[in-house]
Amino acid sequence: MMTACKPFSLDLAADQSGLPHYQPPPCQVACPIGTDVGSYVGLIWDGDAAGALEAITATNPFSGVCSRVCDAPCESACRRSQADGAVTIRALKRSVMEALGPGYRLPPVQPTQSQTIAIVGAGPAGLTAAQDLALAGYPVALYEAQDRAGGAAAWGIPDFRLPPAVVAEDVNRVLERCSGITVHLSTPLGAGGVSLEALRRDHAAVLLALGANVGRPLGVPGDTLPQVVDGLSFLKRINGGERPTLPAHVVVIGGGDVAMDACRAAQRLPGVKKVTVLYRRSLDEMPARLHERHAALAEGIEIVTQVAPTAVQPIPGADDRVALSCVRTALGAPGPDGRRGFQAIPESEFTLDVGLVIAAVGQKTAVxxxxxxxxLAQGRILADPQTLATPLPGVFAAGDAASGSSTLVRAMEQGHRAAYYVLAALNGETHPQPYRTPYRTRQAPLAQDPRWEKLGREEPRFLGQGADPWGETEANYDTETAKAQAARCYRCDTETGSTDYSVKLRETLFALARPDTTAETRRALTLARLDARPTPARPGRPTFDDLVFLPANLTRLVIDPYREACKTTTPLAAGLSLAHPLLVGGFDTAPDGVRAALAQSLADSGTAYVGRAALPGVPWVQLVGANGIADPAAALAIALPRPGTPPAPPALARPDQPWGLLATRATLGAAVAVAVDRGAACLVLDGSEALPADGADLAGPPDIGLLPEAIRLLRARKAEELVPIVWFGGLRSGSDLAKALALGATAGMVAAAAGFALGGVLDRTGLVFPEAAPSAAALSLFLQAAVSEGSMMARCTGKTNIHNLEPEDLRTLTLAAQSATGIVMAGVKKAG
Incomplete structure (x- = not known):
């Protein structure tokens, strides 16, 4: 059982740079474990391979493995990818690991604690957690079902992509560093190994990191025939040293990494004359890395898309072959995950004569x-997605077994996260600060190669199948090529050392860099930057002014990535898709002339009105009172809270009419439950607690903590992506809108700001409109400017879709805002 020991406090800033305003570059943010990419690339150019190796291995115990097979999300985030190609970050890592990695040893660590921790599974998640826990002084007993450590890296990736010696080097580096880790090989969980009861009895905590160990079946008739195998089992045989003779025609079903590894492995086995990959969607939806697809095609493998299997049947008189029935598919609309759906095309059936079918359609955990x-539920271990705690006290779960099949680097992130929460529990911390990936910079020198702007991306040389078909198929860089490729880095990590760094500063740099900027403009911009500004006092509730973005950096003023337009289209409910995520409300009692001008500008802008009464020619989000009935003309009906009664859907005018609920702090929990359980189209969060009154957002500072709390409740019900949120309260500008979207809103609603744009003024009674005719054009310009400003904030954080903003793009400026939102303060560093 778990017992508490000394008081515990985890400082999440312990691995920070020490700079007061360090902002990590996009590549570092995209890396699930926060690898200090900018520094190690800079150190490679500077010729400091040892320094680069330290930066690589600091958070990544599988550095050698990742240098060959990482899916490299850092490269997708690289700003140069939108110009002439991303920096070859993964290949640069390999150049260092091959040069120094085999003999590199980290300083040894001895155990200092008496309590022990058990970890089941010695793969990326388990071994990463084991290292973190050992570094904290705890002895760790590591139980592995296979005869060698490494998990999927050891038995799931063929030798031609990842030599076994590389896996062994990484594993041995961890074990030699941490003498407190004891590995028990060939010891599965359960029969023939160790029981969960014994682990809980003998250790202070247990971490289940045993991976997704079983391939999913095809799910069609005949998928249990002996000529049908799953991809994981097939690869495990090959990586175990078997080289079976296969039939002439092998078909692989699937489009992910396992499919690519399986088809390329099959191509190398005796007896095989043709390998075909069938994938039910198009190449654009294929999850396998483009690099791996190109390698498969270069090796002569056929990839056929938009085809789905329907059955596997024996061929009479041909015991060594089967008939694989298939149907062609047509792509549909994108789903919640962004991937397009598909459906079978009638009368498009055809049959393939196949010797072996390899199903690479996903994995699950089966123990x-x-x-x-x-x-276990649906092939996964039941665990809280944030803390990774299971329903059993003292038992945690991480990696593919808990979160579903993923990548090696994401499994390592789960290992770091699990170790954090295990340590918190062991030390009696019942409510630790939420885990976040630590970011650090080593402030490596900038490359001084004058060719940096002209040097193009150079892929590692593809070797293909040589004399040894199981030898590596990708060459390493030589020293000069690695240095030239490192020089291409924009070094987005080096611009943010100023204590006055802000989005405005970055935009000033853009303006100063434009060729059409006049001398007068330059003078004004410079004076604006030099003008000292007092720190504003922020009494009471935190507001959106207490949040700031982490902007993309422009060390070299390369602006090509920002020329791409930022997408703003906002689907809000069935039949209600808006041009942008900014709605307007609060004009139900305004003069007719004001409402007419408002309707014209909203129609021109492509957005909707929120209120009790409709506006002509504009999509209407109706606020329905306690005894009201939804109007048939309402595109979306929102039920207002009913005093003394729990939240409930409004009375609808038609069965298919989308509906939602308005929620405040007092009703949020109940509203979320009703919205999820009864299929609401959206939630309207009223941070002002004054809707539907006109001028409601003048009532006072909004409760911005309501947004992250709503996301937390939805996430707990696994419905975060299912219920869009419209935020109301305190929105005055596009920056405020972008901050609300980053906190989890799908759209935002303005009232007073739109009134001011229409010519309204404040008096003692609130917002009033002079007799002069309101200007629809002025409101249209305000909406356009606000949306453009919000899009600019998104692009400044490296996004090309305004809805991709996320909490990680923000920092808070006050403790009150940090407490309300859970977002850490800018410039936080370890005390002392």
Whole structure:
């Protein structure tokens, strides 16, 4: 059982740079474990391979593995990818690991604690957690079902992509560093190994990191025939040293990394004359890396898209072959995950004569011991997605077994996260600060190669199948090529050392860099930057002014990535898709002339009105009172809270009419439950607690903590992506809108700001309109400017869709805002 020991406090800023305003570059943010990419690339150019190796291995115990097979999300985020190609970050890592990695050893660490921790699974998640826990002084007993450590890296990736010696180097580096880690090989969880009861009895905490160990079946008739195998089992045989003779025609079903590895492995086996990959969507939806697809095609593998299997049947008189029935598919609309759906095309059936079918359609966890304890559901271990705690006290779960099949680097992130929460629990911290990936910079020198702007991306040389078909198919860089490729880095991590760094500063740099900027403009911009500004006092509730963005950096003023337009289209409900995420409300009692001008500008802008009464020619989000009935003309009906009664859907005018609920702090929990359980189209969060009154957002500072709380409640019900949120309260500008979207809103609603644009003025009674005719054009310009400003904030954080903003793009300026939102303060560093 778990017992508490000394008081515990985890400082999440312990691995920070020490700079007061360090902002990590896009590549570092995209890396799930926060690898200090900018520094190690800079150190490679500077010739400091040892320094680069330290930066690479600081958070990544599988550095050698990742240098060959990482999916490299850092490269997708690289700003140069939108110009002439991303920096070859993964290949640069390999150049260092091959040069120094085999003999590199980290300083040894001895255990200092008496309590022990058990970890089941010695793969990327388990070994990463084991290292973190050992570094904290705890002895760790690591139980592995296979005869070698490494998990999927050891048995799931063929030798031609990842030599076994590289995996062994990474594993041994961890074990030699941490003498407190004891590895028990060939010891599965359950029968023939160790029971969960024994682990809980003998250790202070247990971490289940045993991976997704079983391939999913095809799910069609005949998928249990002997000529049908799953991709994981196939690869495990190959990586175990088997080289079976296969039939002439092998078909692989799937489009992910396992499919690519399986088809390329099959191509190398005796007897095989043709390998075909069938994938039910198009190449654009294929999850496998483009690099891996190109390698498969270069090796002569056929990839056929928009085809789905429907059955596998024996061929009479041909015991060594089967008939694979297939149907062609047509792509549909994108789903919640952004991937397009598909459907079978009528009368498009055809049959293939196949010797072996390899199903690479996903993995799951299947362990009888876990089922016996009620810890498995739909192929995953039941665990809180944030803390990774399971329903069993003292038992945590991480990696593919808990979160579903993913990548090696994401499994390592789960290992770091699990270690954090295990340590918190062991030290009696019941409510630790939420885990976040630590970011650090080593402030490596900038490359001084004058060719940096002209040097193009150079892929590592593809070797293909040589004399040894199982030898590596990708060459390493030589020293000069690595240095030239490192020089291409924009070094987005080096611009943010100023204590006055802000989005405005970055935009000033843009303006100063434009060729059409006049001398007068330059003078004004410079004076504006030099003008000292007092720190504003922020009494009472935190507001959107207490939040700031982490902007993309422009060390070299390369602006090509920002020329791409930022998408703003906002689907809000069935039949209600807006041009942008900014709605207007609060004009139900305004003069007719004001409402007419408002209707014209909203129609021109492509957005909707929120209120009790409709505006002509404009999509209407109706606020329905306690005894009201939704109007048939309302595109979306929102039920207002009913005093003394729980939230409930409004009375609808038609069965298919989308509906939602308005929620305040007092009704949020109940509203979320009703919205999820009864299929609401959206939630309107009223941070002002004054809707539907006109001028409601003049009532006072909004409760911005309501947004992250709503996201937390939705996430707990696994409905975060299912219920869009419209935020109301305190929005005055496009920056405020972008901050609300980053906190989790789908759209925002303005009232007073739109009134001011229409010519309204404040008096003692609130917002009033003079007799002069209101200007629809002025409001249209305000909406356009606000949306453009919000889009600019998104692009400044490296996004090309305003809805991709996220909490990680923000920092808070006050403790009150940090407490309200859970977002850490800018410039936080370890005390002392």
């Amino acid at each position: 009888e011991e876990l089922e016996r304890h009620g810890l």
